[in-house]
Amino acid sequence: MKKVMIVDDEIGIRENIRNCVNWEKEGFHYCGDAPDGELALPLIDEWAPDILITDIKMPFMNGLELTSIVRTQKPDIKIIIMSGHDEFSYAQEAIRLGVTDYCLKPISAAELIQILHKVSQKIDEEQQRMTSRTITKEKLLADLCGGLICTTDAIESAKRLSLSLSARFYTIAILDVQLREASQDSESRMNKILHILEEARDPHVELLPYIRSRTELVLLLKCSSDDSISIYLEQLRSQVRLELEHEFKCNIILGIGSTQERLQGIHISYLEADEDKYITRLTHQNKASLREINLDEKMNLFLDRNRFLEFLKIGSPSERDHFVREFAAPLQSIDWKSSLYGFYLLNDLTLESFRMTSQLFRMGAHSDENITCLQQTIQQITCWEECVQYLCSLLNQLWQRRAESSGKYSDVIDQVKAYVSRQFNNDQVSLKTISAHVRISPSHLSKIFSQETGQTITEYLTQIRIGKAKELLKTTNNKTFEIAYKVGYNDSHYFSNIFKKTTGFTPREYRAQGSEELQVRPLNKQKEPIYE
Template sequence: MKKIMLVDDEILIRESIRERVNWEKEGFHYCGDAADGELALPLIEQHMPDILITDIKMPFMDGLELCSVVRERFPHIKVIILSGHDDFHYAQTALRLGAADYCLKPFSAADLLQLLRTVSDTIDREENEKKRDTYTAEKLFADLCGGLISTAAAIKVADQLKLQLMTSYYAVAILTLSSTDPTKPELDPARCTEAGRWIHEQLCEQIDYFMYKRSRTETVLIIKCQQSEEPSLQLQARVNDLQLLLHAQFQCELTLSVGGVQERLQGIHISYLEAEADHLERRMLRQNKDALLHTSAGGFDENVLLDRNELLDFLKLGCSRDAPDFVRAFTSRLDNVNWDSLYAYYLMHDLTVEMIAAAKQYFQRNHPTDDVLPALQQQIKHIKSHDDCQHYLLSLLDQLWTWRQAGTDKYSELIHAAKLYIRQHYEDDQLSLFDISKQMAVSSSHLSKIFSQETGQTMTDYLTLIRINKAKELLKLTRHKTFEIAFQVGYKDPHYFSNLFKKVTGLTPTEYRKHSFEQQTEQVGKGKKQR
């Protein structure tokens, strides 16, 4: 049995958790509790629990300090954080300090037991890995994501395991399976394994990646990219394609969280942290929706009342001038809401989290939200009327639109400079993303991502278009041979240039020149007839 210890300064919570769970029956041993971290430390040394459950906000020694001490002195102990909406950003900090997971208040005994079983499975899996003599591929991938292995050591282990680890770019994604069967809200192991295997078979045909299971329902992908274009769109499109089949065959759905593209092996850890932050936001949103459904009368379906896509589309494309009319029409569907109810809080909190997530995706992917959400949560608590709701949504839209404006203002000059540099140096056959980003004084991955987001095309596509347009001009106005034109526009290989030219224009260079000559001759003939 795994030993469990609880630390929380609220005696009612300690007693509730202690008494409401039949620990022995569930396969755990409850070995004690304490009111704060300072009182808990001697008990931890005495009992050596396998899993420590701790609240974040406590007097004397809070949960973050306790988590840090435990991770340093007793690294084998898994820490679960108890977090409320108001201190969710503290939970994110705790996860970075090494906490195994978090549980969002309020929670049921079933929620806590499910989390304890997941962490218990993790402990068992890690113990089994320690018994093995060799470094497994899954452990290598997990250590890369956790930032626990150096580049030299990772390359050495990959060579031993005969893994082709090195590539140009990396990104991390987290795939999470959840049940859509209301009669079976938890995925059973057999269905989860079967669905996971099927997903892997579908994805591996189009995407190059390594993977490891983080839990029974969560899989981490380390995506290998040859180009710096962010793989999230390709992966999201493929996941969207699989959703209907997943629902029909396995009665489950797939949630995707993706980190940014990185150039180095050590950057895998950064991308993993970004994917984890995205994953936590999505999980929080899902838990908030569950709470929303639970607190509403009669099993209320929020999609009947509110069109979330309408709100998100206005966030993306709307403007301040039209905002009052839009918000007035949107909130007219909330006339019957009791603004003093818990349901009203969950409803507005749900909309807020969803709008922040959309704004990050549309405007500034890496904008920190842990300093934004707590302040908004305080504002939500003061919504006591329909007018307050309208005022809050207008204020939120204005705040998120500042991200959009900042992104537009910030990157327009950078994109203009990059395009100008490409137009001035397109004939250089050695011109690369690295050269351009060096001139712009930014990282190549950042420049590539911003260029794609702002222009809707990759830098490679833009460079190709500039070169092909110049080649078309030379084919029309000069008698230079094809290989000479190829060299003049930045291509050493005439055969590659010809194939690329046909791919873009639909004609070979020779066909294009002939067609252009015939058009010019025809125009001259028409001119003579008119005279």
């Protein structure tokens, strides 16, 4: 039942309203009345009515003054204003103060009951909306990770929970705790793990955790510095994970997603972390299977996994066959029909290739299915030639992912190149100014530019500056220090040093040669520092 209170300076009106309504039958509880606003205030605190009916003109404290105080201190109370004055100014003020309804004296019992039911329905509707919008911290984090809540709703829900979601960077980490011994107290164990993770964190990194299952813990890391998150994650991968495994006699499979700059990016980081966890679990299983293999079989075998991963990053289809045959040559001695070691080596190489590729290019929702299919293919290999075919197929599949992902940041790369072409002569150009221009964080911009172009922003800026300097050396009589200034270098000695390390000649030697043919004496690239 909704509780109703009356405030009116005329005792006859208070008694008439109290006696003319069958409160219980109508679904209300009449909690009492007061003769003016000042006396009503302590009673409102004591009785906590849902609906307050108040006259406007009263001594000591009138209805509008009372309404103003109640609306400020107890905004959930619905207020019905009564007045014997049919004046629009009263109605205007009442509406401004946010009253729920406004009526004129005298009012019949039927009219009052109708208004009370109307206000009661409004209370029910608001409570239903609030109930449907009620969300726990765990539900909010799960919805963010699952991509089930928009940014506006997430911020509003976090505000109701007194939880700050605002940050420059977000990253998801998933811990799968696999016990070596059976245990029932999973909640207590997870809370202890959380305590250790909290103690180990960088002060600049905030952890927002939720327990996804009896064995899985999801961490939302938020921070104002990308570097701080990276440092904490590195600790999590190494000493913190080892400490947890020793303390709780368990194995921890860790999955880590990419760092994102928007709330909606949390879902992407979560998918990547889940995929990384899946690949890590398969890697552990693959290493466990190694114990079943006769050590004598593999004593003389060596497979340079890093060499394969490097070729995966920068190799081309035209070089593929020659590279694979040379790379796989040590596997010719394996008896593929009777030995498991070949499966172990190829499976391990496949998992690491997927891991690296997923870090460079998102692998999509079905990468686990791809890995499963590839593992089935490895199990069917019966000779070295089939091994070579498999490795070629693996490269093709991952290169296809690379091709599909290329161009994703083409607009950003074009903006960077256009900006550098206009501002190369400005000595204040830096990674920070370029990232501000394209509205992407310096660390993320540096990563995607290198990924898409094969060179750092520093190398590209140096390439543009030195290219323009070569043009000026051939087409003008400007002195070296003048050319240095025109291409963005304040220090002519530093310019000369960069020019020689890039072209193989000093500016004076380059001008004296007068021939493009002498530009081909390359030396090692010198990275020009980008100052933040």
